[in-house]
Amino acid sequence: MTQHPIRSPTAALLTPVGRAAVAVIRVSGSWLADEERGRTVFQPVNHRELREQPLQRLIYGRWGWSTPEEVVVCRTAEDVIEIQCHGGEAAVKRILSDLGELGVETVSAAEQRRCATDALDAELQSALSQALTWRTADLLNEQCRGVLRTACERLLNVSWTAAGREEAAALVDQVLVWANFGLHLTTPWSVVLTGRPNVGKSSLINALLGFRRAIVSEQPGTTRDVVTSITALEGWPIQLADTAGLRETEEVLEAAGIARARERLATADLRVVLVDIGEPPAPEDFQLLEDWPTAVVVGHKCDRPDAWGSDLPERALRVSSVAQIGLEELQQQIADALAPEVPAPGTPVPVTSRQVDCLRQMRRALDGPGESAYREASRTLVFG
Ligand code: GDP
Numbered sequence: 606m607t608q609h610p611i612r613s614p615t616a617a618l619l620t621p622v623g624r625a626a627v628a629v630i631r632v633s634g635s636w637l638a639d640e641e642r643g644r645t646v647f648q649p650v651n652h653r654e655l656r657e658q659p660l661q662r663l664i665y666g667r668w669g670w671s672t673p674e675e676v677v678v679c680r681t682a683e684d685v686i687e688i689q690c691h692g693g694e695a696a697v698k699r700i701l702s703d704l705g706e707l708g709v710e711t712v713s714a715a716e717q718r719r720c721a722t723d724a725l726d727a728e729l730q731s732a733l734s735q736a737l738t739w740r741t742a743d744l745l746n747e748q749c750r751g752v753l754r755t756a757c758e759r760l761l762n763v764s765w766t767a768a769g770r771e772e773a774a775a776l777v778d779q780v781l782v783w784a785n786f787g788l789h790l791t792t793p794w795s796v797v798l799t800g801r802p803n804v805g806k807s808s809l810i811n812a813l814l815g816f817r818r819a820i821v822s823e824q825p826g827t828t829r830d831v832v833t834s835i836t837a838l839e840g841w842p843i844q845l846a847d848t849a850g851l852r853e854t855e856e857v858l859e860a861a862g863i864a865r866a867r868e869r870l871a872t873a874d875l876r877v878v879l880v881d882i883g884e885p886p887a888p889e890d891f892q893l894l895e896d897w898p899t900a901v902v903v904g905h906k907c908d909r910p911d912a913w914g915s916d917l918p919e920r921a922l923r924v925s926s927v928a929q930i931g932l933e934e935l936q937q938q939i940a941d942a943l944a945p946e947v948p949a950p951g952t953p954v955p956v957t958s959r960q961v962d963c964l965r966q967m968r969r970a971l972d973g974p975g976e977s978a979y980r981e982a983s984r985t986l987v988f989g
Contacts, residue, residue, distance in 0.1 A: 613634060613708075613710065614632065614633065614634030614707075614708065614709040614710070615632070615633050615634060615709065615710050615711070615712045615716075615717045615720060616630055616631070616632045616633075616700075616701055616704045616709045616710070616711050616712070616717075617630065617631050617633075617711070617712050617713060617714040617716070617717040618630055618697060618701070618711075618714070619631050619687070619714050620692070622694075623694070624692060624693055624694065625692035626692045627689050627690070627691070627692045628689070628690055628691070628692045628693075628696065628697045629687055629688070629689050630687070630688045630690070630697065630700055630701065630704075631681075631685065631686070631687050631688075631714070631717065632685070632686050632687075632688065632704065632709060633684065633685045633717055633720070634684055634709070642670075642706075642707060643707050645670065646668065646669065646670060646703055646707065647666055647667070647668055647676070647678060647688075648666050648667045648668075648673065649664045649665070649666035649678070650664075650665050650666050651664065655678070655680065655686065658678075658680050659680070660680050660681065660682065660683075661679065661680070661681065662679065662680070663677050663678075663679050664677065664678045664679065664680075665677055666678060668688070668690065668700060668703070669699065669700075669703060670703070674690060674691070674696055674699065674700070675690075675691075676688050676689060676690045676700075677689040688700060723987055723988045723989065724959075724985075724986075724987065724988055724989025725753070725754060725757060725960075725986065725987045725988075725989075726749075726754070727989075728956065728957050728959070728960065729745070729748055729749045729753065729754075729956065730749060732745050732748075732790065732791050732956045732957065733745040733746060733749050735791045736790065736791065737791075737793065737835070737837065737842040738837045738840050738841065738842055739840065740837075740839075740840025740841065741790040741791070741840070741841070741842060744790055744948070744954065745790050745791075745956060747950065747951075748953070748954055748956060752951060752952070752953050752954075753780075753953045753954065753955065753956070753960075754987075755953070756776060756780055756953035757953075757983070757986055757987050758987070759773075759776060760773055760776060760777065760967065760983050760986070761983045761984065761986075761987060763983075765976045765979075770971050773967070773971055773979075774968065774971045774972075777964050777967055777968045777971065778968070779952075779953070780953045780954070780955055780964055781955070781961070781964050781965070781968065783948055783952065783953075783954040783955065784955055784961045784964075786944060786947075786948070786954065787954040787955045787956045787960075787961075788955075788956070788957070788958060788961065789841070789842070789874075789943075789944075790954070790956055791956065792842075793835050793841075793842035793843050793844040794841060794842070794843050794844070794874045794875065794943045795843075795844050795846065795869070795872070795873045795874045795875075796843050796844065796845050796846070796873060796874065796875045796876075796877060796939060796943075797845075797846045797848060797866075797869050797870050797873040797875075797876050797877070798810060798845065798846065798847055798848065798876075798877045798879060799848055799866070799870055799876060799877070799878055799879070799893060799897075799900075800878060800879030800880060800881075800890075800893065800903075800905070801880075801881070801887065801889050801890065801893075803881070804879040804880065804881045804905055804906075805879060805881065805905045805906055805926055806847045806848070806879055807847050808926040808927065809877075809879065809903070809905065809924065809926045810834060810845050810847050811926065812926035812929065812932055813836065813838070813845060813932065813935070813936065814834055814836050814845070833845065833846045833847075838936045838939055838940050839936060839937065839940035840940075841940055841943060841944060843939070843943075846869050846873070848865075848866030848869060848870065870897075874943060875900070875901065875939060875942050875943055876897045876899075876900040876901070877900060877901045877902075877903055877935075877939070878893050878894060878897055878900040878901070878902050878903070879903045879905045880893075880894075880902070880903070880904060880905065880913070880917070880921070881905055881906050882904040882905065882906060882907055882909065882911050882912060882913045882917060882923070883906040883909030883910065883911075883912060884912055885912045885913070886912075886913055886916050894918060901922070901935070901938050901939060901942055902918055902920055902921040902922065903921065903922055903924045903931075903935065904917050904921040904922065904923045904924065905924055905925070905926070906925055906926075906927070907923035907924060907925045907928075907930055907931065908925040908927055908928040908930065922934055922935055922938060960986060963982045963983070963985050963986035964982075964986065966978065966982035967979050967982045967983055967986070970982060
């Protein structure tokens, strides 16, 4: 995303069109103090120039070159003012027309916000609008309120001394720790269930989702392809994938499903290996447990008599989808495995892969003699 190189001044009506007690017009971009006419259109009763008025203070005054209108103006940022005037349409029209004469274009409030924000803000706002759960929305909202920006601005202004570089490297590392976590605030974590055909993968997904989504069948190999559903576990958005039974087969259709299942397994954020503890263990079960040593292990169908005994790994959770046993513990274990730590309040978290890429470039530049590469990447991080 490119930043608008010159921000031409804009005016936007923030309050709804129509009659009301008060209307608010926001003017964004340096304009009032630029030329004589601009300076005279608003006459504050305290006679101070607008650019000298303190931020966030209400300034009472008169608006217009002829038959002035009473207004209250507030400088809400360095080059942003809000004009509060009479809510009737005439007052709004007149102020916007005066502003037009000063070269201030009238735009919608949404458009004005788009033009006034930089890449970082635009991305954070967009990420917040994509939040899938309250928990992720809370975390994104905190970043939107300036936590990530403060860190980025520190990085932008770092001095290229040994101490400055050391401080920047520590801060970049601290932010990058949360890269994977931050990207999953908008993109669900991918969790793949695997196990022999008929072990109960579809049933377990249905049980986790709380409704029937996958097709459950007595015939091995019925779930031929990858079936995915998005849900939230402990407030984290999660895409559950139910894969074709992983076994050697001659059947072409099922082989394609198996290939897709293998790929999904390899790229998943987390794997859940299911074994049927109502059936004696088979070599494929041991193979899966060996292939995925960090997977969450489910001893499924624990409502049936245990045919595994001491063969069942100690870390296995005993679960029954039919009898609804162990489902809460399983959800908790999945959530803990995906996000073992949550950033403390005030921790900067990058939320897009573009931000993560910029931070990585900055980190590389810090290790070398790359001041210009560092500056470029840090500017890109904020301004796009
Ligand atoms: P998949 O091939 O791994 O997806 O297995 P399914 O979910 O289709 O289930 C296969 C069979 O196991 C079905 O008849 C289910 O009703 C049965 N099943 C699934 N979960 C359980 C369970 O927790 N306990 C028992 N006793 N049977 C189950």
